[in-house]
Amino acid sequence: MAPDSNTRTETLNWLFWQMGAGPLLGGGFGHFYAYAPEKIEYAIDRYAMEAKRQLDVLDRQLGEHRFVAGADYTIADMAIWPWYGQVVLNQVYGAAEFLDAKSYANVMRWAEEIAARPAVRRGRRVNKVMGPPEEQLAERHSAADFD
Secondary structure (H helix, E strand, C coil), X not given: XXXXXXXXXXXXXXXXXXXXXXXXXXXXXXXXXXXXXXXXXXXXXXXXXXXXXXXXXXXXXXXXXXXXXXXXXXXXXHHHHHHXXXXXXXXXXXXXXXXXXXHCHHHHHHHHHHHCCHHHHHHHHECCCCCCHHHCECCCCCHHHHC
């Protein structure tokens, strides 16, 4: 966490935003769009509208700052990226086109930058058991497991 109170407060504000908003994206939109056994148009549309509203909030913030809470990469980025970054990069739900993710240019820029971080690339592999074998790492015991 940042040592100065203003940056620390901004980081916590965005971290709490993720805690309140993320479940609507994942538990709401993601469930009804990608996983529900029955496709309910009303539920998909309702949660898609909310997901787009949240992406707009994030896009506006990222239009003014490199990272969510300001100039530096923080725990807020770490918490928000797995939900929103992976959605716009089409890494979960297969819904980037449906949500018109490319229209959120600032979120796309931020998501791509974070996705390129070596620690994020490694972290996405741990305990992954689906997809191409070279992207999976069922267990991790040492740094050599990534080689």
